[in-house]
Amino acid sequence: MAMPHFTVHQPKTLEQALDLLSRHRSGVKLLAGGTDLLMKMRQAGLKAEHLVSLNRVEGLRTISYRDEDGLVIGGAARLADVGRHPGVAQHYPALAHACSVMATPQIRNMGTVAGNLVNAAPSADTAAPLLAYGASLVAVERGGRRQIKLQDFFRGPGLSVLEPLEIVEAIRVPAPPARCGSAYERLSARSQVDIAAVGVAGLLNLDLEGRVLRCRLALGAVAPTPVRCLEAEQMLEGQAPDEALLMRAGASCVRSCQPIDDVRASAAFRRAMVQVLAQRVLKRCLALAQGGAS
Amino acid sequence: MAKQTIELRVNGDRYEVAVDPWRTLAEVLREELRLTGTKIGCNQGDCGACTVLLDGRSVSSCLTLAVEAHQREITTIEGLAPSPDHLHPLQQAFVQHGAVQCGFCTPGMILAAKHLLENNPQPTEQEIRRGLGGNLCRCTGYNKIVEAVQAAAQELAAGKEG
Structure with missing residues (x-):
């Protein structure tokens, strides 16, 4: 054509x-x-x-991280630049991982994080990590600007709450607290290059006693939009995270997804892999959260 | 919808061309500038045959509008050899290691490898395979391409050519 x-x-x-x-x-x-x-x-x-x-709009490619403000990803910032930004690599490993393994080097040099979100594919690789980190989009129109929480952003495959005359100026991601670990795992039939068949992102934040203060789990490619796993999050919050609990919480993520059969994977395979990846992600998050302050 | 006059900076040369705004960089390089080393394979950003460097970064020129490349630095395969008698170390390594068979993927493969080595001068075998993950070859089975990139990395590290 x-x-x-x-x-x-x-x-x-x-x-x-x-x-x-x-x-x-x-x-x-x-x-x-x-x-x-x-x-x-x-x-x-x-x-x-x-x-x-948007490629010649001044300042729109900026990526900045400060402990006070968290991460600000400009609306035209490239996936590759976000993935290798030192602040992202240090504080947002799940997002850094997504931005460095999705698609191909050429596509990562061209495509933007904002575009990945705005196109609202259920499988968008940056969506699950950014949901786990509690990101918001800053949308501007001629009358002013508004902040939209990413968890309120998606309406269905290819659909979001962004208005036709709005532009995503930036994506804002809060700075992760101390004793926090996060991770992203994805599966696709042909290594990285193919669109994800399943993606799972997680974040665990521990209190001083080592209990789970906050948990976030998000899934990609297994529902009409990227989704949070509220049941698993609630199972973990306030609890001492032993391995058996992580396994149960990971298994419960299956109840948050509604996968379909398509060319990339069957619904049954996706359900099985949600459990496996969620358990892996939770174990990795816990190890990182216990390992140090960053 | 009038043509737009743009300046393309390709391999150090400047070209002023009037292009339709919907034309891709791959089409304009090949059809207007007659730089046919850049190939169009899938024309949908999957195969990597159209890879060029735009401001030093590998991109799919079949998904880049020519007008978006206005006054930006473009490197195509024609710009790699330092002189008509000498090949770039990557080109030389591809020849020596039998990494070229039909040759259709080669220009894009070499430019993707150049981008990889500029960001990671001493890549592992897996890093090479991942770095070339956006380039398909249907002839070689990739092993000889990986060997060629490893050899070129050593050659470049030895400081014989920048």
């Missing part, structure tokens, strides 16, 4: 980008990495007469 014809706008500021969006309203799409958008236009018949590129 041939690429449809369109005009490309390359604004230098967010204000110009917002103006272009509202001026062209219906037939307009935002372009960042292009790895999803151009494929949908060439192969899936997605049409837009105007593309507004």
Whole structure:
């Protein structure tokens, strides 16, 4: 299928980008990495007469970490840059791992974290880790900006609460507390390159006595949207995390998923792997949380 | 929807070209600049045959709009050899190790390897395989490609060529 014809706008500021969006309203799409958008236009018949590129908007690729503010990922920051940012590698290992193993080096050099979220694929690799870390999106439109919790962001496959005239300016991720461990595990049929068939992210935060103060578990590719495992989180919070409890909590994650059979895996395989990966992730989180302050 | 005049900086040369905004960098490199070393395989970002370096980073030129490459530095396979008589160490290693069979994947494979070695000059075998994970070869079975990249890494580390 041939690429449809369109005009490309390359604004230098967010204000110009917002103006272009509202001026062209219906037939307009935002372009960042292009790895999803151009494929949908060439192969899936997605049409837009105007593309507004975010790639020359000043400051939109910035990635910054400070203990006081946590992590701020600019709306056009590339997956590869996020994955190898020292602050991400040190404080957000689950996100660093997702950003460094998903897709291919070329796609990671092009694609953005914001695009990965906004496209709202159930299998989006950055979604589960960012859910575990309690991330929010900062969405701007001409009237102002709002913060959307990632856990309220997804509405279904390819659907989110982002309005057509909004741009994701940044993703904000709180700084992880002391005695915190986090991890992400994914499975796909063809090593990393293929889209994830199952992804599990977790975070464990211990109190001074070594009990679980806070637990977050999130699943990708096993429901219409990335989902949290509230039951498993509640089983662990307030408890002393021995191995038997981690195994039970990991097993309970299966009740939070609603997988389907598709080309990448059967629903039964996905259910079995949710348990295995959740247990692995919890063990890794505990080891990291017990291992040190970072 | 008028053509847009852009400046492409390819292998140190500057080209001013008028392009349709929906044309990809791969198409413009091949059809306007006649730099046909860059291949179009799957045309959907999976096979890596169209890999070029954009500001030093490997990208799929079939998923990059040419207008987005305006005034950015592009390296294609034609820009790698230091002179007509000398090959880049990666090219030399590919020849010596039999890492080229039909040759269609080779330009993208070599540019992906260049990006890998610039970020990780002494990669393990697994790191090489992962670094080339975005490039498909249907001839070699990859082993000879991995050997060639290992040899080139040693050659580059020995400081004979930057």
